[in-house]
Amino acid sequence: MKKRLIFASVLAGLILTFGLGGNAMAAGESLGKCSVDDYVEKYGELGLTPENIAQEENINAIGEIFDSCIEAPSPIIPEINEVIWGGGAFVVLLALMLWKGFPAVQKIMNERSEKIATDLDEADKAKSEAQAVKSQYEAELADAKSAAAAVIEEARQQAEVLRSDLQQRAEAEIAEMKEQAAADIDTARERAMGDLQSEVSEIVVGAAERVVEANLDAEAQARLIENYINQVGSN
Amino acid sequence: MSDEKIQGYARAILAVASAESNGAQIEDEIYRFSQVLQSSEELKSTLSDASIPSARRQQIVEDLLDGQATQTTVALVSMIVAAGMGSDIKAIADRVIGLGAESRDKAVAEVYSVVDLSSDQQQRLAAALKSATGKDVEMKIIIDESVMGGLLVQIEDEVIDGTVRTRLKQLREAF
Structure with a gap:
C-alpha cells in the first residue's frame, strides 16, 4: 500500500512536470516572426534598397538585425508558464504528499521506529537476560571452581591421610615383621640347639647304651642284682 | 568286667587251689600263663574272641599248657576262657596271687x-x-x-x- 502511494505520487509529479511543461514552450514567440518584423523596421530606417542592400555596411546591419532577434533567454529566470505549471505541479505533489505520502511515510517511520524501539527493547531485554545468564554462568562457574577446589582439597587431605595411614601401617608391619623375624630366628636357634642337644644326647646315650650292653654279661648282671639288694636292704 | 565278678572268679580259683595239695603251684602257673598272655596280643585276642566257639578256645588253652602245667591249672584256665573272660585272665590272676598272699599275710x-x-x-x-x-x-x-x-x-x-x-x-x- 505504501509503495503504491509513493509510486502514484512520483508518477503524478512526472506527468505534471514534463507533460504540461511542453505546452508552455509552444506558447512563446517564434524566431522567424521576430526576424521579419525587425527587418522591416530596420529596412526603412536604414534606407535599404535593392541596389545598396549588397553593400557591406548594409549586410552587417542586416546581420545585427537578425542577431538581435535571436537573443538567448535568461538562464536564471524561467518562463512564466513554466513557473506556473511547475508551481502547480509542486503544489499538487506537495498536497498529495501531505495528504497521503507524508502520513504513510510517517506511519512507516513510526512503525519502523516502534519496531526498532521494540527490537532495541528486545535486544536490551535479551542482553539483560544474556547478562543475567552470563552472571549466573559466572556464578555457577565460580561455584564449580570453588567446589572443584574443595573437592581437590578434600581429595588431597584424604590422600594425605591415606598416605600417612599406609605409612604407619607399613611401618607397623615392618616392625612386626622384624619382631616376628627375630622371634623366628630365636625359635629356630632354640630348635637347632634343642635338636643339636637331642642329637648329642642321643649319640652320647646311644654310645653309653652300647657300652653298657657290651659289658652286661652274667657277672655284670649278678653284680647289678647284688647292688640292688644291698641298696634296698640298706634303706 | 565288674570288679565283683573278677573277685568271685579269683576266690573260686583260690578255693579250688586250696583244696589241692599244690595250691601255691597252681597260683603260680595261672600267674605265669597270664604273663605269657600279656606278651602275645594275638593269643589274647583269640582267647577273647566270642565268635570262636568256646570248645575251640578251650582246646587252644589245653594245647598250650599241655605238659607245662597241672591238670587243675589247665582246667581252671579253660573254665575262664569258656566263660568268655579271656580278656580278664590277667586281672583274675593278679587278684588270685594277691588274695593268696594276703591269706598268708x-x-x-x-x-x-x-x-x-x-x-x-x-x-x-x-x-x-x-x-x-x-x-x-x-x-x-x-x-x-x-x-x-x-x-x-x-x-x-x-x-x-x-x-x-x-x-x-x-x-x-x-x-
Whole structure:
C-alpha cells in the first residue's frame, strides 16, 4: 500500500512536470516572426534598397538585425508558464504528499521506529537476560571452581591421610615383621640347639647304651642284682 | 568286667587251689600263663574272641599248657576262657596271687629282671624288701629283656626301680 502511494505520487509529479511543461514552450514567440518584423523596421530606417542592400555596411546591419532577434533567454529566470505549471505541479505533489505520502511515510517511520524501539527493547531485554545468564554462568562457574577446589582439597587431605595411614601401617608391619623375624630366628636357634642337644644326647646315650650292653654279661648282671639288694636292704 | 565278678572268679580259683595239695603251684602257673598272655596280643585276642566257639578256645588253652602245667591249672584256665573272660585272665590272676598272699599275710612282689634269680638272691631280696617296706613278700620273677640290667620290684602300688634302662633314661633326660 505504501509503495503504491509513493509510486502514484512520483508518477503524478512526472506527468505534471514534463507533460504540461511542453505546452508552455509552444506558447512563446517564434524566431522567424521576430526576424521579419525587425527587418522591416530596420529596412526603412536604414534606407535599404535593392541596389545598396549588397553593400557591406548594409549586410552587417542586416546581420545585427537578425542577431538581435535571436537573443538567448535568461538562464536564471524561467518562463512564466513554466513557473506556473511547475508551481502547480509542486503544489499538487506537495498536497498529495501531505495528504497521503507524508502520513504513510510517517506511519512507516513510526512503525519502523516502534519496531526498532521494540527490537532495541528486545535486544536490551535479551542482553539483560544474556547478562543475567552470563552472571549466573559466572556464578555457577565460580561455584564449580570453588567446589572443584574443595573437592581437590578434600581429595588431597584424604590422600594425605591415606598416605600417612599406609605409612604407619607399613611401618607397623615392618616392625612386626622384624619382631616376628627375630622371634623366628630365636625359635629356630632354640630348635637347632634343642635338636643339636637331642642329637648329642642321643649319640652320647646311644654310645653309653652300647657300652653298657657290651659289658652286661652274667657277672655284670649278678653284680647289678647284688647292688640292688644291698641298696634296698640298706634303706 | 565288674570288679565283683573278677573277685568271685579269683576266690573260686583260690578255693579250688586250696583244696589241692599244690595250691601255691597252681597260683603260680595261672600267674605265669597270664604273663605269657600279656606278651602275645594275638593269643589274647583269640582267647577273647566270642565268635570262636568256646570248645575251640578251650582246646587252644589245653594245647598250650599241655605238659607245662597241672591238670587243675589247665582246667581252671579253660573254665575262664569258656566263660568268655579271656580278656580278664590277667586281672583274675593278679587278684588270685594277691588274695593268696594276703591269706598268708604276705604281699606280692613282682620282680622284673633280665636273668633269673637264684634262691639265695631271692631270699636276700625278700629280706631286703621286708627291711625296706616292712612286709613279707612273695616274689614273682618276670624275665624282661627291656630292663637291660638290674631289678625293678613292684609291691602293690610301690615301685623300686634299679634297672639299667631307667638309669639310661635318666641320663638321656639329663642332657
